Amino acid sequence: xxxxxxxxxxxxxxxxxxxxxxxxxxxxxxxxxxxxxxxxxxxxxxxxxxxxxxxxxxxxxxxxxxxxxxxxxxxxxxxxxxxxxxxxxxxxxxxxxxxxxxxxxxxxxxxxxxxxxxxxxxxxxxxxxxxxxxxxxxxxxxxxxxxxxxxxxxxxxxxxxxxxxxxxxxxxxxxxxxxxxxxxxxxxxxxxxxxxxxxxxxxxxxxxxxxxxxxxxxxxxxxxxxxxxxxxxxxxxxxxxxxxxxxxxxxxxxxxxxxxxxxxxxxxxxxxxxxxxxxxxxxxxxxxxxxxxxxxxxxxxxxxxxxxxxxxxxxxxxxxxxxxxxxxxxxxxxxxxxxxxxxxxxxxxxxxxxxxxxxxxxxxxxxxxxxxxxxxxxxxxxxxxxxxxxxxxxxxxxxxxxxxxxxxxxxxxxxxxxxxxxxxxxxxx
Amino acid sequence: xxxxxxxxxxxxxxxxxxxxxxxxxxxxxxxxxxxxxxxxxxxxxxxxxxxxxxxxxxxxxxxxxxxxxxxxxxxxxxxxxxxxxxxxxxxxxxxxxxxxxxxxxxxxxxxxxxxxxxxxxxxxxxxxxxxxxxxxxxxxxxxxxxxxxxxxxxxxxxxxxxxxxxxxxxxxxxxxxxxxxxxxxxxxxxxxxxxxxxxxxxxxxxxxxxxxxxxxxxxxxxxxxxxxxxxxxxxxxxxxxxxxxxxxxxxxxxxxxxxxxxxxxxxxxxxxxxxxxxxxxxxxxxxxxxxxxxxxxxxxxxxxxxxxxxxxxxxxxxxxxxxxxxxxxxxxxxxxxxxxxxxxxxxxxxxxxxxxxxxxxxxxxxxxxxxxxxxxxxxxxxxxxxxxxxxxxxxxxxxxxxxxxxxxxxxxxxxxxxxxxxxxxxxxx
Numbered sequence: 001x002x003x004x005x006x007x008x009x010x011x012x013x014x015x016x017x018x019x020x021x022x023x024x025x026x027x028x029x030x031x032x033x034x035x036x037x038x039x040x041x042x043x044x045x046x047x048x049x050x051x052x053x054x055x056x057x058x059x060x061x062x063x064x065x066x067x068x069x070x071x072x073x074x075x076x077x078x079x080x081x082x083x084x085x086x087x088x089x090x091x092x093x094x095x096x097x098x099x100x101x102x103x104x105x106x107x108x109x110x111x112x113x114x115x116x117x118x119x120x121x122x123x124x125x126x127x128x129x130x131x132x133x134x135x136x137x138x139x140x141x142x143x144x145x146x147x148x149x150x151x152x153x154x155x156x157x158x159x160x161x162x163x164x165x166x167x168x169x170x171x172x173x174x175x176x177x178x179x180x181x182x183x184x185x186x187x188x189x190x191x192x193x194x195x196x197x198x199x200x201x202x203x204x205x206x207x208x209x210x211x212x213x214x215x216x217x218x219x220x221x222x223x224x225x226x227x228x229x230x231x232x233x234x235x236x237x238x239x240x241x242x243x244x245x246x247x248x249x250x251x252x253x254x255x256x257x258x259x260x261x262x263x264x265x266x267x268x269x270x271x272x273x274x275x276x277x278x279x280x281x282x283x284x285x286x287x288x289x290x291x292x293x294x295x296x297x298x299x300x301x302x303x304x305x306x307x308x309x310x311x312x313x314x315x316x317x318x319x320x321x322x323x324x325x326x327x328x329x330x331x332x333x334x335x336x337x338x339x340x341x342x343x344x345x346x347x348x349x350x351x352x353x354x355x356x357x358x359x360x361x362x363x364x365x366x367x368x369x370x371x372x373x374x375x376x377x378x379x380x381x382x383x384x385x386x387x388x389x390x391x392x393x394x395x396x397x398x399x400x401x402x403x404x405x406x407x408x409x410x411x412x413x414x415x416x417x418x419x420x421x422x423x424x425x426x427x428x429x
Numbered sequence: 430x431x432x433x434x435x436x437x438x439x440x441x442x443x444x445x446x447x448x449x450x451x452x453x454x455x456x457x458x459x460x461x462x463x464x465x466x467x468x469x470x471x472x473x474x475x476x477x478x479x480x481x482x483x484x485x486x487x488x489x490x491x492x493x494x495x496x497x498x499x500x501x502x503x504x505x506x507x508x509x510x511x512x513x514x515x516x517x518x519x520x521x522x523x524x525x526x527x528x529x530x531x532x533x534x535x536x537x538x539x540x541x542x543x544x545x546x547x548x549x550x551x552x553x554x555x556x557x558x559x560x561x562x563x564x565x566x567x568x569x570x571x572x573x574x575x576x577x578x579x580x581x582x583x584x585x586x587x588x589x590x591x592x593x594x595x596x597x598x599x600x601x602x603x604x605x606x607x608x609x610x611x612x613x614x615x616x617x618x619x620x621x622x623x624x625x626x627x628x629x630x631x632x633x634x635x636x637x638x639x640x641x642x643x644x645x646x647x648x649x650x651x652x653x654x655x656x657x658x659x660x661x662x663x664x665x666x667x668x669x670x671x672x673x674x675x676x677x678x679x680x681x682x683x684x685x686x687x688x689x690x691x692x693x694x695x696x697x698x699x700x701x702x703x704x705x706x707x708x709x710x711x712x713x714x715x716x717x718x719x720x721x722x723x724x725x726x727x728x729x730x731x732x733x734x735x736x737x738x739x740x741x742x743x744x745x746x747x748x749x750x751x752x753x754x755x756x757x758x759x760x761x762x763x764x765x766x767x768x769x770x771x772x773x774x775x776x777x778x779x780x781x782x783x784x785x786x787x788x789x790x791x792x793x794x795x796x797x798x799x800x801x802x803x804x805x806x807x808x809x810x811x812x813x814x815x816x817x818x819x820x821x822x823x824x825x826x827x828x829x830x831x832x833x834x835x836x837x838x839x840x841x842x843x844x845x846x847x848x849x850x851x852x853x854x855x856x857x858x
Contacts, residue, residue, distance in 0.1 A: 037501065045499040049490070052481030052729075061478070070474040070693045072466065100529045105719035112541060116556065116580075127545065127556060143717070150717045151545075264499045267725040288572070288579045290534035294723065296696040300481075 003341035004359075004422055012423050019420040023373070026413055031374030033410040038190070038352035039401040040265050044318050048263040051300045058303055061296070069295035075287055077271070078295060080302035085271040087308035088224060089255055090239040095273045097282065100293050103258040103270035107217055108147050110254055110272060113285050114180075114215070115151050120281045121251055122213040126180055127152070135173060135182035137165040139355055139383035139394045141190040144183045144219070153180070155385030160192055162346065164200035171203065177210035181217060186237045188222035191355035191383050191396035193348020201238050206247035216240070218255040222351040224315050225261060227323045241275060250275045259301065261352060262314060269301050322352075325399040328407050329354050336415035342422040352400050355383065356414075360391040362421035367395060369417035375410045432770035433788070433851055441852050448849040452802070455842055460803030462839040467619070467781035468830040469694050473747050477692040480729045487732055490725070498724035504716055506700070507724060509731035514700040516737035517653060518684055519668040524702045526711065529722050532687040532699035536646055537576050539683055539701060542714050543609075543644065544580050549710045550680055551642040555609060556581070564602060564611035566594040568784055568812035568823045570619040573612045573648070582609070584814030589621055591775065593629035600632065606639035610646060615666045617651035620784035620812050620825035622777020630667050635676035645669070647684040651780040653744050654690060656752045670704060679704045688730065690781060691743060698730050751781075754828040757836050758783050765844035771851040772844075781829050784812065785843075789820040791850035796824060798846035804839045 007015065055061070061070050063078050076082070077098025086093040099106045118125040126132055134153035136145055137160050145155055156173060158165045164186070173179055184204070186196040196204075204216060218240050244252040259268030274282065305311050330347055333356065337343045342359040358366050363380035370377050378396040381387040397414070399407050436444065484490070490499050492507050505511070506527025515522040528535045544555040555561055563582035565574055566589050574584055585602060587594045593615070602608055613633070615625040633645060647669050673681040688697030703711065734740050759776055762785065766772045771788040787795050792809035799806050807825040810816040826843070828836050 039500050042497065042499075045490075045497070048499070049485050051725075052484065055481065056478050061474075068471065068474070070471075070477070070696065071468050072689075072695045101723050102719040102721075108718040112545065116541065116545060143720075146717045150714065260501075264725055266501045266721040267499065267723045285579065288575045289537040290531040291572075292531075292695040294530050294696045294726065296480075296693055297723065297726065 001339040003339065004426055005341060007426070009427065012427050016420070016423045016427065019416060019423060022416055023369075023420060026373045026416065029374070031409060031413065033374060033402055033406050033413075034376045035397045035399060035402065035407075035410050036376045036378050037401070038261070038398045040261055041321060041401050044321055044400075045264060047314065047317060048304065051263060051304055055296075055300050055303065059299055061299065063299065069299040072291050074295055075292045076283060077293065078298040078302055080306075081269060081298045084302065084305055084307065084311070085257060085273070088257055088311060089220060089273050091241050091255075091273055095241060095275065095279065097272045097279065097286070098293060098298060099270045099272065101258070101260065101264075101266055101268050101270055101297075103219065103221065103256040103260070104143055104147070106270055106272045107144070107219065107256055109286075109289075110282065111147060111151055111217070113282065117285065119213040119215065119251070120277055129178065129180070131178050133176065133179045135165075135170060135179060136385045137183060137189070138385065139191050139389075139396070140183060141185060141219070142378070142382040142387070144217075145385045148183070149386065157385050160189065160194055162194060164194060164196035167200055167203045171207050174207055174209040174211075174214060179209070180211050180213065181215040183217050183219065185219045185221060186240070187220060188225060188348055188351025190221070190351065191353040191394075192346045193351045193353060193355070194346060195349075196237055198238060201240060201243055202247075205240065205243040205249060205252065214252065216244075216253040218253050220255055220257045222261070223257060224311055225318070225352065226315065226350040227319050227326055228349050229316070241273060245275065251278055254278065261318070262311060263301060263304070267297070269298060322400060324404055325407050326354065328404055329397060329399045329411050332408060332411040332415060336412065337418070340419065340422070343418055352398060354397045354399060356395050356397065356418070357393045358395060358418045359422040359425055360393045362418065362425050363389060363392045363395050365421040365424070366414070366417045369421060370414055373413050373417065375413045377414070430768040432768060433855055434770060436855070438856065441856050445849065445852045445856065448845060448852060451845055452798075452849060455802045455845065458803070460838060460842065462803060462831055462835050462842075463805045464826045464828060464831065464836075464839050465805045465807050466830070467690070467827045469690055470750060470830050473750055473829075474693060476743065476746060477733065480692060480733055484725075484729050484732065488728055490728065492728065498728040501720050503724055504721045505712060506722065507727040507731055509735075510698060510727045513731065513734055513736065513740070514686060514702070517740060518649060518686055518702050520670050520684075520702055524670060524704065524708065526701045526708065526715070527722060527727060528699045528701065530687070530689065530693075530695055530697050530699055530726075532648065532650065532685040532689070533572055533576070535699055535701045536573070536648065536685055538715075538718075539711065540576060540580055540646070542711065546714065548642040548644065548680070549706055558607065558609070560607050562605065562608045564594075564599060564608060565814045566612060566618070567814065568620050568825070569612060570614060570648070571807070571811040571816070573646075574814045577612070578815065586814050589618065589623055591623060593623065593625035596629055596632045600636050603636055603638040603640075603643060608638070609640050609642065610644040612646050612648065614648045614650060615669070616649060617654060617777055617780025619650070619780065620782040620823075621775045622780045622782060622784070623775055624778075625666055627667060630669060630672055631676075634669065634672040634678060634681065643681065645673075645682040647682050649684055649686045651690070652686060653740055654747070654781065655744065655779040656748050656755055657778050658745070670702060674704065680707055683707065690747075691740060692730060692733070696726070698727060751829060753833055754836050755783065757833055758826060758828045758840050761837060761840040761844060765841065766847070769848065769851070772847055781827060783826045783828060785824050785826065785847070786822045787824060787847045788851040788854055789822045791847065791854050792818060792821045792824050794850040794853070795843070795846045798850060799843055802842050802846065804842045806843070
């Protein structure tokens with residue numbers, strides 16, 4: 001197809017008629033498709049259906065060291081699970097705290113502790129710092145942004161590049177002592193699926209920050225979530241705890257991970273990883289907040305996933321389900337949009353999302369049209385702080401949950417709406 | 430035995446010799462007994478061993494309404510579990526929020542929300558109120574006290590009576606606008622096992638408070654934990670949400686409960702109950718903190734406990750295990766201490782604890798002696814704010830975990846140490 005920008009008004013007008021005809025056809029189909037949230041599909045979840053089967057016979061409800069998981073105890077988690085997450089995150093078991101199912105909850109609580117009590121190297125609790133700021137690589141994860149917004153941070157957007165956040169800008173921004181931290185999804189970022197380069201990680205680990213208590217929140221949600229075995233293999237992003245320590249900033253990073261997209265979403269396990277000094281302080285407060293996390297769930301996971309190899313095997317099976325869905329998404333985008341020059345996107349090799357940039361000024365309209373045709377997408381703007389995409393361009397897809405044929409239809413609908421919105425916009429101009 | 434206070438120095442001296450001989454005998458036994466924490470016993474926990482057995486066949490992992498519990502969703506909990514907790518707490522399902530396993534965690538988070546953001550009827554976040562205070566019925570639960578201490582409240586002790594906290598004093602203290610709330614364990618208080626009278630509840634519900642955003646934290650941890658079917662039957666303490674509303678203070682109370690002493694300790698379910706306005710505000714923030722709680726665990730519990738009757742049946746079986754342990758504890762106390770006039774105690778009809786007041790000035794010494802003889806008790810003072818029992822008198826027993834014969838020995842050791850400490854104290858005088 002010809003680039004839209006090079007079309008005459010007449011060409012655009014007749015394209016509009018053609019697209020509106022298609023629109024009416026889809027409208028008549030009464031579709032009901034949902035690409036909003038990164039929910040695992042039922043066949044992915046079913047792989048864990050026997051998570052608890054025979055747990056009593058297999059374990060007597062006891063850890064390898066003989067601790068009864070049905071009772072209170074082991075506040076930092078089962079040694080088996082600490083070791084597992086240590087392998088996943090390429091660190092030591094002592095650096096791991098195992099919580100309940102939600103890593104988001106652990107991020108919120110970690111930031112809340114900093115706000116209420118301060119970090120170990122803070123002069124005062126962050127709640128007492130007026131005008132505190134937080135760096136938000138964009139497009140990014142709306143739930144991250146909402147946590148820092150709720151806790152009173154000014155959210156500073158930093159554009160993502162193909163190697164991670166724009167590091168020249170980050171290094172400049174962190175000179176401000178009010179900038180206290182930064183969100184990161186280093187592997188298969190939400191929503192673009194970008195993997196941070198080693199150089200990006202190193203610059204983050206060693207950069208000089210105005211705040212001596214600056215923190216990286218390192219949400220390694222998709223660290224083992226590869227679609228292709230030959231791409232971005234485990235370990236391609238460095239162990240950030242080690243890297244920060246190497247550059248003399250050992251306190252700088254909190255890592256997070258979960259099994260929400262490995263076992264059960266919302267009913268799996270989550271962990272935090274940090275160095276000893278941060279851990280000691282965190283555990284002191286967490287020990288007041290609760291007695292322990294759900295250890296029966298940890299025990300069941302330790303049987304299902306005795307080591308990193310078991311995780312890798314499971315993730316290959318997930319990839320077999322997800323890969324065709326991602327490839328279908330990308331194929332339809334190419335088939336329908338190549339040459340129009342109105343959209344661009346990054347083609348992820350893992351994670352849970354695809355993010356498309358439509359013609360600036362048309363994202364909201366595109367999402368609204370999709371909704372009208374029965375295709376639910378994440379609200380336009382959601383991938384930006386305060387839900388405000390200044391270019392009104394970015395739209396996130398979550399192709400994990402729907403069936404393949406539904407994804408085909410949903411992305412067809414999306415491309416139609418993106419094109420029609422673009423044509424309308426260009427005709428207005 | 431003769432009252433110690435009436436003994437002559439000579440009598441005390443020869444009693445001391447006798448007790449020290451016994452002490453040496455116990456010392457030689459190399460005991461290793463633990464009465465510190467309210468841990469359910471293995472045979473109690475075993476009643477829930479099949480919690481997850483056949484869950485897939487029974488439910489297909491779906492709620493009655495068809496929601497897949499393996500995926501994200503239902504942020505306030507399964508309707509089945511909300512209904513169950515509503516029956517337990519004698520309120521409506523809409524008033525229930527189901528969390529993960531720890532009610533302590535929910536109390537901490539609820540208070541943290543008040544501190545960080547304020548209650549719906551607050552002028553400002555509680556962190557901004559210098560000299561904020563919290564009422565602590567004493568003896569009480571050390572983990573409660575530590576939560577409010579950590580969040581910067583001055584802890585104000587209020588003595589417990591046989592009908593609950595000293596209400597004359599409470600009504601006086603709450604006139605202070607800096608007093609923002611109060612801990613309560615209304616049914617089988619930790620550690621005395623006292624049940625609040627209806628009058629106490631009514632006075633708490635209707636009292637005039639200086640702070641318009643005053644909150645009762647109503648930890649109904651033992652609401653169904655009866656040792657005797659004919660005592661303190663369900664409903665003996667009024668529905669506090671209804672009572673507060675009746676007296677025009679609908680926002681006043683947050684209730685909490687859990688299945689930690691019904692199913693698995695630390696791996697069960699916990700809930701918060703409050704009125705609609707408090708709930709709406711809480712859910713808004715909790716929805717930023719996490720996506721949902723562990724629903725697979727909720728689903729398993731809904732199968733095991735379809736209604737309050739199932740809970741009551743289970744609690745009868747627990748009582749069959751716990752009752753002899755409590756009765757053994759009380760019997761040894763009577764056998765060994767009656768007439769000495771150095772100790773007194775309340776005889777609980779439920780809950781998880783027995784609390785003994787030894788001769789003032791001897792609790793620490795008694796606990797240290799017990800430790801020397803291999804019997805671990807909760808540290809003396811732990812039942813008071815800041816771990817400071819001004820009379821050095823209260824000691825908490827948790828007779829749930831050890832076997833009956835061990836409890837016999839442990840309480841024998843305790844009474845010996847209490848007597849020897851008292852004799853030493855009286856000889857010093």
